[in-house]
Amino acid sequence: MSSSTEAQSSRGDVLKWAIVVLLIAVGVIGNNYYSAESLLYRLIAILVLAGVAGFVALQTAKGKAFFTLAKEAKTEIRRVVWPTRQETTQTTLIVLAVVIFMSLVLWGVDSLLGWIVSSVIS
Numbered sequence: 001m002s003s004s005t006e007a008q009s010s011r012g013d014v015l016k017w018a019i020v021v022l023l024i025a026v027g028v029i030g031n032n033y034y035s036a037e038s039l040l041y042r043l044i045a046i047l048v049l050a051g052v053a054g055f056v057a058l059q060t061a062k063g064k065a066f067f068t069l070a071k072e073a074k075t076e077i078r079r080v081v082w083p084t085r086q087e088t089t090q091t092t093l094i095v096l097a098v099v100i101f102m103s104l105v106l107w108g109v110d111s112l113l114g115w116i117v118s119s120v121i122s
Contacts, residue, residue, distance in 0.1 A: 013061055016057070024049070
């Protein structure tokens with residue numbers, strides 16, 4: 001019984017995804033076909049089609065899983081302890097100093113190796 005329900009759900013999801021693809025195709029083709037019409041009207045039509053396609057996609061198993069993931073991500077973002085302005089500035093200055101120091105070290109090594117190679121070749 002369970003496998004029958006899963007197969008039926010899978011077929012329903014395939015049909016829903018086909019509808020989503022069809023709606024997107026209608027939006028793309030319609031936008032091209034009605035290119036002489038006002039951009040505002042075409043934009044409204046595309047937004048409506050995208051909204052309907054998104055709604056249909058959220059009715060599938062993967063769509064529901066994506067929506068759950070998005071809700072959980074929003075909750076996790078609220079838990080993040082963001083650095084203060086002072087911490088951000090200090091960290092940025094440290095990174096900048098290390099980059100400048102390493103670039104000078106690499107320039108020096110490159111110059112030394114270039115000098116050694118040119119001495120050997122001459």
